[in-house]
Amino acid sequence: MWIFLLNLEKALYKYPIKTPKSTQTLFQKTMATKTQDLASPPLQEKIVIKNTIPRVIELVILSLLVSLLVYRVITFKDQDHYFPWLLALLCESWFTFNWILIVNAKWTQCMTKTYPERLLDRINESEFPAVDIFVTTADPILEPCIITMNTVLSLLAVDYPANKLALYLSDDGCSPLTFYSLVETMKFAKLWVPFCKKYNVQVRAPFQYFMTKPPSMEDESLEFQQEWKKMKNEYGNLYKKIEIAGQRTFSCDRDSDLGVFADVHRSNHPTIIKVVSENKEGTPNDLPHVIYISREKKPNHHHHYKAGAMNVLARVSGVMTNAPLMLNVDCDMYANNPQVFLHAMCMLFGFKNEEDCSFIQFPQAFYDGLKDDPFGIQMLQFCYIGNGVSSIQGFFYSGTNCFHRRKVIYGSSPNDANKTGNTDKENLHKIFGKSIEMRESAAQALSGSSAKIENQAIPSRFIEAAIKVAGCSYEYGTSWGKLIGWMYGSTTEDLLTGLSIHGRGWKSVFCAPEPPPFLGCAPTTYPGALTQQKRWATGLLEVFFTNKNPLLLTLNGKLWFRQALVYMWICLWGIRSVPEICYAVLPAYCIITNSRFLPKISESAFLIPMGIFVIYTLYGIWELKRLGMSLRMWWNIQRMGRVNAMTAWLFACLSVVLKLLGLSQIVFEVTKKDQSSFDGDDNDDANDGRFTYDRSPMIVPGVVILLINLTALVSGVSRLLNIGSRENWTEMFGLGEVFCSVFVSLCFWELLKGLFGNGKYGIPSSTIWKSGGLALLFVQLCRRSSQWF
Numbered sequence: 022m023w024i025f026l027l028n029l030e031k032a033l034y035k036y037p038i039k040t041p042k043s044t045q046t047l048f049q050k051t052m053a054t055k056t057q058d059l060a061s062p063p064l065q066e067k068i069v070i071k072n073t074i075p076r077v078i079e080l081v082i083l084s085l086l087v088s089l090l091v092y093r094v095i096t097f098k099d100q101d102h103y104f105p106w107l108l109a110l111l112c113e114s115w116f117t118f119n120w121i122l123i124v125n126a127k128w129t130q131c132m133t134k135t136y137p138e139r140l141l142d143r144i145n146e147s148e149f150p151a152v153d154i155f156v157t158t159a160d161p162i163l164e165p166c167i168i169t170m171n172t173v174l175s176l177l178a179v180d181y182p183a184n185k186l187a188l189y190l191s192d193d194g195c196s197p198l199t200f201y202s203l204v205e206t207m208k209f210a211k212l213w214v215p216f217c218k219k220y221n222v223q224v225r226a227p228f229q230y231f232m233t234k235p236p237s238m239e240d241e242s243l244e245f246q247q248e249w250k251k252m253k254n255e256y257g258n259l260y261k262k263i264e265i266a267g268q269r270t271f272s273c274d275r276d277s278d279l280g281v282f283a284d285v286h287r288s289n290h291p292t293i294i295k296v297v298s299e300n301k302e303g304t305p306n307d308l309p310h311v312i313y314i315s316r317e318k319k320p321n322h323h324h325h326y327k328a329g330a331m332n333v334l335a336r337v338s339g340v341m342t343n344a345p346l347m348l349n350v351d352c353d354m355y356a357n358n359p360q361v362f363l364h365a366m367c368m369l370f371g372f373k374n375e376e377d378c379s380f381i382q383f384p385q386a387f388y389d390g391l392k393d394d395p396f397g398i399q400m401l402q403f404c405y406i407g408n409g410v411s412s413i414q415g416f417f418y419s420g421t422n423c424f425h426r427r428k429v430i431y432g433s434s435p436n437d438a439n440k441t442g443n444t445d446k447e448n449l450h451k452i453f454g455k456s457i458e459m460r461e462s463a464a465q466a467l468s469g470s471s472a473k474i475e476n477q478a479i480p481s482r483f484i485e486a487a488i489k490v491a492g493c494s495y496e497y498g499t500s501w502g503k504l505i506g507w508m509y510g511s512t513t514e515d516l517l518t519g520l521s522i523h524g525r526g527w528k529s530v531f532c533a534p535e536p537p538p539f540l541g542c543a544p545t546t547y548p549g550a551l552t553q554q555k556r557w558a559t560g561l562l563e564v565f566f567t568n569k570n571p572l573l574l575t576l577n578g579k580l581w582f583r584q585a586l587v588y589m590w591i592c593l594w595g596i597r598s599v600p601e602i603c604y605a606v607l608p609a610y611c612i613i614t615n616s617r618f619l620p621k622i623s624e625s626a627f628l629i630p631m632g633i634f635v636i637y638t639l640y641g642i643w644e645l646k647r648l649g650m651s652l653r654m655w656w657n658i659q660r661m662g663r664v665n666a667m668t669a670w671l672f673a674c675l676s677v678v679l680k681l682l683g684l685s686q687i688v689f690e691v692t693k694k695d696q697s698s699f700d701g702d703d704n705d706d707a708n709d710g711r712f713t714y715d716r717s718p719m720i721v722p723g724v725v726i727l728l729i730n731l732t733a734l735v736s737g738v739s740r741l742l743n744i745g746s747r748e749n750w751t752e753m754f755g756l757g758e759v760f761c762s763v764f765v766s767l768c769f770w771e772l773l774k775g776l777f778g779n780g781k782y783g784i785p786s787s788t789i790w791k792s793g794g795l796a797l798l799f800v801q802l803c804r805r806s807s808q809w810f
């Protein structure tokens with residue numbers, strides 16, 4: 022679920038922390054981490070980034086936060102109104118705790134660089150390990166097939182021997198359209214892949230490649246020009262075929278290839294596995310194996326969403342090809358850098374100790390990310406956290422763009438890396454389930470041998486075994502989802518799975534080469550963004566309540582303490598909604614009730630909160646400037662950070678509470694991916710990034726907070742107009758409180774516009790009425806309560 026757009030390394034070179042004499046002073050090149058013999062240059066190296074200035078600033082902020090807490094405790098008894106003071110103390114304690122977690126996460130900074138050009142000097146192509154590629158899709162409407170097919174095409178065309186690859190497409194939508202599209206796509210792939218390799222095409226997802234004309238058609242050979250036109254034509258045909266097929270209802274004639282899809286319902290159907298393309302001769306220049314899977318579904322079985330799909334993929338690929346590496350990509354994440362596999366190999370071969378590299382995570386970046394991140398979802402500001410955690414135990418697993426070692430997913434720990442695996446048959450059946458093929462392949466994977474692929478297994482021979490392991494009752498009584506495979510129990514299965522790997526003592530690596538290895542879609546509408554934010558915060562908080570709680574894993578497992586703190590920071594996102602909301606209504610409460618939660622400006626203690634605000638703000642701007650981002654972007658990230666925390670994260674928190682109470686279940690809501698048209702002319706819509714609203718209750722708390730603060734400001738101003746010149750107006754109510762209230766209102770400015778917007782740009786009136794009622798209730802309660810506290 023982690024999203025990183027920018028390659029920090031590039032950005033830092035461009036915007037150095039201090040004007041360094043040479044970049045060499047900025048990056049102290051450390052010895053290549055445990056790389057091979059000293060004679061040959063390393064395949065990967067770890068670059069430590071000097072971090073003194075940020076550390077100093079962060080410590081200053083921390084000491085100010087602590088001083089504020091101390092000041093509050095000391096002056097508690099002198100207050101006229103205890104309630105706001107106490108509430109502020111509680112909220113600020115949480116913020117201080119959160120800040121400590123952040124400082125820990127960012128304390129040391131490093132990144133890893135790979136040198137794929139050195140790879141072939143060192144390792145023969147025939148020694149490259151086989152890779153099973155998993156692509157998941159769940160819904161042909163929310164995830165248009167053409168997007169998935171572009172992902173498939175880009176992956177089939179990567180620079181890697183094709184006889185070492187098998188691509189498995191998991192379709193949780195059980196859609197004949199997806200299957201049909203895949204079959205048609207494979208016909209096109211027979212032309213497209215050789216074309217890409219012949220001309221060393223850089224972007225191998227056709228929809229992106231044909232979006233822009235090749236820069237200098239005149240310079241290219243006639244042959245290329247002709248082939249280019251032909252290819253564009255062929256892709257256009259594929260596009261149309263899929264589009265037309267999507268518009269009509271499929272007649273799944275029982276005798277045809279689509280016969281298996283007759284009468285299936287997406288949540289009630291048997292397993293469908295079809296080998297769409299097979300590289301029978303095992304030639305490196307042919308196409309990889311391509312297999313379509315739709316796992317069995319029954320209404321009363323829990324399917325565990327993406328995690329369940331990934332486990333089926335692991336098993337099916339286990340019995341069919343059993344490659345020692347698995348690459349996992351979401352349906353919208355096309356491979357943007359054809360060398361991505363070679364970068365991964367640099368990591369794999371670049372570490373002497375297997376333990377240092379359990380999985381290789383590449384960044385999630387977007388091709389359609391909206392300018393300046395209006396919804397605050399691209400998380401670019403977390404680059405520094407990413408580089409920080411990379412220098413502890415390693416980056417989080419982000420659910421997509423990640424190479425896993427099969428044996429790590431199968432539950433092995435670094436110390437039994439050299440053992441031949443537990444080959445006790447009974448035991449293996451208990452863990453991996455009752456299939457003999459599965460047991461054998463698991464034993465093989467755990468022992469580190471890749472015999473099957475070297476025998477050039479032909480997947481279609483194993484269809485029966487594969488259908489068995491894809492059944493929905495196969496996992497009963499096994500360790501899938503608990504000890505092995507992708508972990509169940511959270512909608513952010515990625516973080517939970519990565520956590521369980523780190524908890525066994527493995528380290529992981531993050532690699533951000535240029536150009537970005539994968540590009541995908543980010544939600545392009547506000548409701549879409551809210552849904553995603555809610556799902557993430559929900560899943561993260563769920564992790565906290567599983568037996569993989571980071572604190573438990575440091576105590577009982579091998580999770581490093583500092584790594585556990587970083588996991589804590591991310592898991593507790595949802596909880597933060599509560600102190601954030603309290604803190605956002607405090608200024609309004611104080612203005613309405615004529616009380617205070619900040620020191621008076623005449624007191625010197627006023628400098629503490631002011632200092633925190635000013636330093637924190639300037640520091641935030643500086644951090645983003647170093648990444649090459651605009652001021653506008655900083656403001657969007659900053660305010661949407663507040664808005665998302667108080668809306669989507671609050672609902673996340675509530676859903677976890679309801680789940681813990683056993684009152685409701687949590688579902689994985691797939692985010693909608695926008696389909697770009699073939700000619701790519703629907704871009705640059707002037708309304709891109711404008712806020713739209715649906716009936717979702719998630720924005721209610723946002724509107725309530727906005728209305729409360731506006732009411733407070735209005736009542737403050739009217740009171741000011743009513744006082745005579747005799748009284749000192751600054752004594753009427755705190756300026757600090759007014760400032761905070763204005764700030765909160767500015768953060769919610771988009772919602773204010775939404776109150777007056779029309780059509781989809783307006784907040785539905787039912788939401789406004791509800792929020793208005795709640796805000797009124799709050800104001801009344803404030804007035805009453807001021808007499809009690």
Ligand SMILES: O=c1ccn([C@@H]2O[C@H](COP(=O)(O)OP(=O)(O)O[C@H]3O[C@H](CO)[C@@H](O)[C@H](O)[C@H]3O)[C@@H](O)[C@H]2O)c(=O)[nH]1
Pocket residue numbers: 022023157158159160164191193325326327330350351352353419420421512513514515553556557560689690691692693
């Ligand atoms: O029942 C399901 C639900 C989802 N998916 C797939 O899961 C992927 C991610 O879904 P998406 O709606 O795109 O969610 P995002 O929020 O964009 O995904 C991020 O966050 C998820 C966890 O919340 C991770 O699983 C993803 O890898 C990560 O990219 C897609 O390929 C879906 O097809 C399934 O296969 N089966």
Ligand SMILES: [Mn+2]
Pocket residue numbers: 351353541542692
């Ligand atoms: Mn996605």
